[in-house]
Amino acid sequence: MNAHLMTIIPVIVYLILSFGVAFWARRRSSAGDSSQGFIEEYFIGGRSMGGFVLAMTIIASYTSASSFVGGPGVAYRFGLSWVFLAMIQVPTTFLTLGVLGKRFAIMARKTQSVTLTDFLRARFQSEAVVILCSVALLIFFMAAMLAQFIGGARLFQAVTGYPYLVGLILFGLTVVLYTAVGGFRAVVLTDAIQGLVMAIAAVVVLFAVIKAGGGLEQCITTLKSIDPGLITPTGPKDVVPKPFILSFWILVGLGILGLPQTTQKCMAYRDSRAMHDAMIMGTLLIGFMILCAHLSGTLGRAVIPDLPAGDLAMPTLIVKLLSPFWAGVFIAGPLAAIMSTVDSMLLLASAAIIKDLYIQYKFDGDASKMTPISLKRMSLASTAVIGLLVFLAAIQPPDLLVWINLFAFGGLEAVYLWPIIMGLYWKRANASGAVCSIVFGTAAFFALTILKPDMGGVHAIVPTVAISFFAFVAGTYLTPPPADRIIQLFWGKIGDEPQPVSAGWRDGERTGPRARE
Numbered sequence: 001m002n003a004h005l006m007t008i009i010p011v012i013v014y015l016i017l018s019f020g021v022a023f024w025a026r027r028r029s030s031a032g033d034s035s036q037g038f039i040e041e042y043f044i045g046g047r048s049m050g051g052f053v054l055a056m057t058i059i060a061s062y063t064s065a066s067s068f069v070g071g072p073g074v075a076y077r078f079g080l081s082w083v084f085l086a087m088i089q090v091p092t093t094f095l096t097l098g099v100l101g102k103r104f105a106i107m108a109r110k111t112q113s114v115t116l117t118d119f120l121r122a123r124f125q126s127e128a129v130v131i132l133c134s135v136a137l138l139i140f141f142m143a144a145m146l147a148q149f150i151g152g153a154r155l156f157q158a159v160t161g162y163p164y165l166v167g168l169i170l171f172g173l174t175v176v177l178y179t180a181v182g183g184f185r186a187v188v189l190t191d192a193i194q195g196l197v198m199a200i201a202a203v204v205v206l207f208a209v210i211k212a213g214g215g216l217e218q219c220i221t222t223l224k225s226i227d228p229g230l231i232t233p234t235g236p237k238d239v240v241p242k243p244f245i246l247s248f249w250i251l252v253g254l255g256i257l258g259l260p261q262t263t264q265k266c267m268a269y270r271d272s273r274a275m276h277d278a279m280i281m282g283t284l285l286i287g288f289m290i291l292c293a294h295l296s297g298t299l300g301r302a303v304i305p306d307l308p309a310g311d312l313a314m315p316t317l318i319v320k321l322l323s324p325f326w327a328g329v330f331i332a333g334p335l336a337a338i339m340s341t342v343d344s345m346l347l348l349a350s351a352a353i354i355k356d357l358y359i360q361y362k363f364d365g366d367a368s369k370m371t372p373i374s375l376k377r378m379s380l381a382s383t384a385v386i387g388l389l390v391f392l393a394a395i396q397p398p399d400l401l402v403w404i405n406l407f408a409f410g411g412l413e414a415v416y417l418w419p420i421i422m423g424l425y426w427k428r429a430n431a432s433g434a435v436c437s438i439v440f441g442t443a444a445f446f447a448l449t450i451l452k453p454d455m456g457g458v459h460a461i462v463p464t465v466a467i468s469f470f471a472f473v474a475g476t477y478l479t480p481p482p483a484d485r486i487i488q489l490f491w492g493k494i495g496d497e498p499q500p501v502s503a504g505w506r507d508g509e510r511t512g513p514r515a516r517e
Contacts, residue, residue, distance in 0.1 A: 007319075008160045010328035011335065014197075015174045018339070021190050022178035049188060049269045051277025056195035057188040057344075058093050058265050058278065059286045062256070067290060068198070068338070069151045070405060072297025073310030079223060079230030079301075081240040083294040088245075089252045090290065092262070093282025099257055100266050101275045103424055107490060108267040115348070116260050116416070117356040119267075123423040125486060126431030130360070132438045134352045136415040137260055141345045142390060144408035148345075149394040151311075152338040158315030159331045168394055171339075176387035179343040180350075180380045188268075194339060199285060201331075202292035205314070206299075208321040213302045222302035230301070247459030251409060255461060258417030259409065261344040350382045407449065410461045414441035417465065418472045427491060429472070430482045436475030441468025 049057070067089075075082040107113070111122035117137070121130045149172055156167025178190065213219035220231060229236030256262060269275050293314070300317045307313060318327050354375070418437045422429040444467040448460035455463065 006324035007328040007331070008162070010325065011156070011160070011331060014335070015170070017193070018174060018178045018190050021193065024189075049265075049274060051269075051274040052281060053188055053192050054097075054265065054269045054274055054278035055093060055282035055285065057191035058096060058262055058282055059191075059195050059198075059289070062089075062092050062259070062262055062286070062341070068202075068293050069155060069311055069314050070147070071290075072293050072300075072314045073312070075294045075297035075310075076301050076307065076313035077310045078235040078239055079227070079232070079298050081229075081233055081235035083291070083298055084233055085240060085245060085248050086290050086294045087287065088248045090283060090287040091253065092256055092286055094279050095253070096256060096262050097266065097275050097279045097282075100263055100420070100424065101269075101279075102272060104263070104266040104420075105269060105275070107424065111489065113267065115351045115355050116264055116420070117352060120419055120423060120434070121356075121360075123486065123490065124419070124429075124431040124434050125483070126434065129419065129431055129434045129438070130356060132435065133415060133419070134356045136411065136438070136442065137352050138349055138386075140408045140411040140415075141260075141349050142386070142393075143411070144405060145342055145345050145386075145390045146393050147404040147408070148338045148342045149390050150397040150404075152335060152342075153394065154311065154397070155315050155331060155335055155338070158312060159319055159327055164397075165395070168391065171335075172387060172391045172394075175339045175342045176346065176384060179346045180383040190339070190343065195285065199289050202289045202296070204326075205318060205321070206292045206296045209296050209299045209303055209317055212321050213299055216299075219299045219302040222305075223298070226301065226305055230298070241457035243455075243457035244459060247457075247462050250465055251406065251413070251459055251461045255409065255413040255417060255465065257421060258413035258415070260348055260412060260416060261341070263416075263420060264344075264348060346383050346386060349386050350379055353382045353386075354378055406459075410445055410449070410459075410464065411442065413461060414438075414445040414464050414468055417441075418468050422472055422476075427487060428476055428481055430476050430479060432479035433472040433474075433476030437468045437472035440471035441465075444468070 067086075071082070071086055075086070104119070107123075108119055111119060113119040113122060117130055117133050120133055149168060152171035152175075153164050153168035156162065156171060157164045160167070210216050210219060213222065223230040227236050229239075234240050234242070269278065296317060297310075297313045300313050301307075304313075304316060304320060307316060315331070318331055358378070415438050418441070419434040422433065422437075441464055445460055445464040448455070448463060
């Protein structure tokens with residue numbers, strides 16, 4: 001049988017499996033007949049995720065083309081310095097759930113929030129905050145999804161030998177359709193499967209690379225002979241300076257609290273036990289996957305030292321070191337990373353259009369004025385249109401996916417980081433502070449990214465986070481405090497200490513007469 005055909009068969013089977021999960025999720029949906037029921041089911045899965053699924057969907061939503069194609073590609077060029085830098089991402093799940101998890105879930109249930117923008121609307125009571133956040137989400141998600149579409153298509157091209165456009169069409173259609181059909185439940189179930197596939201693929205590829213390079217010690221020796229800088233903490237010619245390492249602690253450390261695709265998951269877990277289980281499992285699994293994937297890229301240079309572009313490292317290693325059939329099986333790992341990020345972003349972008357903008361301003365936030373059938377049709381249409389726009393932009397792809405992805409990450413963090421954290425934990429925080437933070441933070445990020453002033457090796461996100469923080473504090477103190485009804489809603493009675501749980505909830509679990517709903 002033709003080698004290309006042997007490679008593509010497992011990929012096709014994997015894509016069909018994703019469709020199957022979507023249709024199964026749709027049939028198992030517990031949305032009921034109401035419009036509000038459909039919205040809660042479609043966008044947050046009825047708040048029913050257990051620990052394992054929660055851990056896997058946060059990991060899968062966070063890891064992406066940057067983690068399995070772009071990141072190992074940069075590691076191929078910069079050596080062990082980029083592996084060291086990538087490991088800063090290990091606390092992603094622990095930090096997200098530990099800082100935001102319980103309080104965010106409680107407040108989301110208390111305010112009946114289905115999206116992140118719902119929460120910000122309830123907290124700040126400001127149309128300016130809602131519109132700015134929704135527009136920013138759509139813009140930066142489009143950029144992030146562009147990187148994922150390009151990564152998926154390039155991966156398909158490199159492994160199967162079929163044209164880039166064929167891979168783009170196949171990948172784009174699959175992820176858009178299963179997201180549109182199955183909604184949140186399909187996304188988290190496919191994310192769980194994709195997370196397992198990623199973990200297995202990362203290990204297999206790493207062992208194949210080490211074996212082909214003559215063992216770990218020989219691989220390191222070969223890297224040293226190519227360029228001694230490849231085995232240093234700062235890379236060849238100090239390409240990863242210490243200030244840039246600090247930047248990464250902000251960009252993929254603290255900053256992940258401002259990424260909607262991960263923070264949204266904090267609304268949807270079942271109870272506090274699920275959250276605690278997810279914190280442990282997610283931290284261990286994401287560290288394991290990132291280490292294996294980036295080490296594969298670094299050590300792969302000892303096996304294939306002359307690739308023209310770093311982004312080709314992971315797909316080339318898979319094709320060269322594995323048989324065609326197993327290459328097809330394990331290319332599903334990086335493909336899964338890409339799909340699982342795109343599906344979460346598509347769902348949130350669709351929610352921004354339907355829930356945060358259309359229903360809010362057309363029907364004054366009353367979803368019951370739309371029938372479930374019309375909501376389903378609109379969800380399908382909005383997801384398809386967003387997917388089509390990204391597809392068209394990906395036809396002529398730029399290089400170095402990791403930088404596109406980091407730009408989108410930085411933009412989202414400039415907008416969402418402080419409104420989320422301050423909104424949850426600071427009583428005095430108000431709408432003026434949130435608007436100032438969003439406007440000044442986004443302006444600073446764009447200016448620093450475009451003008452590229454000398455910042456001593458610091459990434460633009462570091463001064464951006466500082467500027468947006470001080471803008472939030474200044475805007476808050478220069479204007480009146482939030483209304484008493486907002487304080488009562490989020491913290492109980494005026495003058496009381498903040499309450500850790502809301503009425504009807506105990507330790508993150510529903511109690512009382514609605515407990516069995």
